[in-house]
Amino acid sequence: MDASVIAPRYLTDHWHDAESAFDVTSPSSGSVLGQAADCGEAEAKAAVDVAWRAFEHWRDVNPFERAATLRRWHGLIMANQDELGRLMALEMGKPIREGRGEAAYSAGFVEWYADEAKRIYGTWFPSHLPGKRLLAIKQPVGPAYAITPWNFPAAMLTRKAAPALAAGCPMIVKPAKQTPFTALKLAELWLEAGGPPGTLQVLTTFKPGPVTQVMMDDPRIRKVSFTGSTDIGKLLYRQAAETVKRLSLELGGHAPYLVFDDADLDRAVSQVLACKFRNAGQTCVCTNRIYVQDGIYEAFAERFAAATAALVMGDPLDDATDIGPLVDGAGLAKVVEHVDEALAKGASVATGGRATGGLFYAPTVLTDVSSDMAIMHEETFGPVAPLMRFSSEEEVIAQANDTPYGLASYLYTRDLARAIRVSEALEAGLVGVNDGVPAAPYAPFGGVKESGIGREGGPWGIEEYLEIKYVSFALG
C-alpha cells in the first residue's frame, strides 16, 4: 500500500478531494501508507451546516427504517472484517487477529443499536389532577460530534455513531490523526448500507484544534462524545459549558488488578495477561498495576513472567503476532521513561525491559515495584506490567483507589463474599471479577472520578443521544 492507493478525501454529504493533506505512516514499517485530508475551520463549518440539514430529515425517519439501515451497515462491516483488520494493522500496528476481533466488536455496537432504535419508548404516567393525561417522550438531542481515538479506531467510532444514528442524530466524526483510514472505510460502508448523505461525516485532520473549536462554539452541535486523555477531556468540558452541550467523556484510567491468595493461578495468569497485553497495552482499560497477595506472589510472578516472555512480538500483519509496535515515538518514549524511572528507584526486570528497534518494546514484567514510581500513578499505555505485593484486603483496596482515575479495575479470587465486597469497594466504572476482558457492546462502559462522565454501550449508550420531553394533556 502506498500514497497512490489511499488518496486524501473527507466526507460531508459527499466525498471531497482534499486541498491539503498529511502523511499517514505505518508504526510497524515506518513507511507512508497514504495521505489523509487535513480539514480545518472552513470544512468544519460546512460540516455543521450539512449535519443540521441532515438532522431535519433523519430525526423523522421511521425508527424501523433507521434500524434496517444500521442492520445493513452491520452486515457490511462483518463482510469487510478482514479489510478493517488489515487497515488497523497498517495504520496503528494492532496485531491482525485483534484487528479482526475489533471489527466484529465494532459491528456488535451497530447490531445492538439497530435493535435499540425500535425501543425508544415513551411513558404515560398518572397525574393527581382529574382530566389530565401526562406523557414523557424521547427525542434525538440533535447533531453530534465525536472525537475518536487511535487505539480502537473502529469500535470507538461505532460505539458513538451507532447509538447516535439509531436515536436520529447525525454525527460528525473526527478520527485520530494516526488512524484516519479505518474511519473513512466505516463511513464508506455506511453510505453503501443506504445511510443518507450527511448523517455520518468524517473530517480527518492533523491539527484537531480548529475543527473542534468550530464544533464546540456552534450551538447546533448538541452533543459531544470524546474518548481520549483526561487533560483534553477537561478542556472539552469547559468549552461545552458555553453552549451547554451534552457531553460523554471516556478518559484515562489506571486500572488495578488485585490477585488474591485463593486465586486459581493458571487462570489468573492468563486473564491478567489478556488484560495487560491486549493492543500492546494501549487500551484505556488495560491493567496498569498488578497487586499480588503475599502467599502466591513468587509463584504468580514466575508464571506470569514466563507467559509474558512467550508472547510473539512482530509484524502486525502476521497472524502469529501477539504484540505489535507502539503507535508512535511519543508512545515509545513514555514507556522507556516509565521503565527507566522504575529501575532507577529499585524495580527489577523479570522479562523484557528494553526497546527492540523501531517502535517495538519487548513485553515486560517488573517486580520489586513500589508506590512512589511513576508507573504506579501515570498511564504508561504500553506493554509493561508492574507487580507489587500486598498483605490484606483493606490495604489493597486503599491502594487501588488511591488515584484520580476510576475507569476499570479487576480482581481474581475464588471467595464469593470477597468478590462481592471488593467489587463494591473499588472506585471504578467497571470491575472484572475473574474476567480480564469484560467490555461488550451490550454492557455499560465508562468511568468515575477523572475517568469521565456518561456511559457508552447497551441500553445506557442510546440515552446519551436522547432528550426527554414532557407533554401534558388537559382534556377539558
Ligand code: SIN
Ligand atoms: C478503550 O480502550 O477505551 C476501549 C477498550 C474496550 O472497549 O475494550
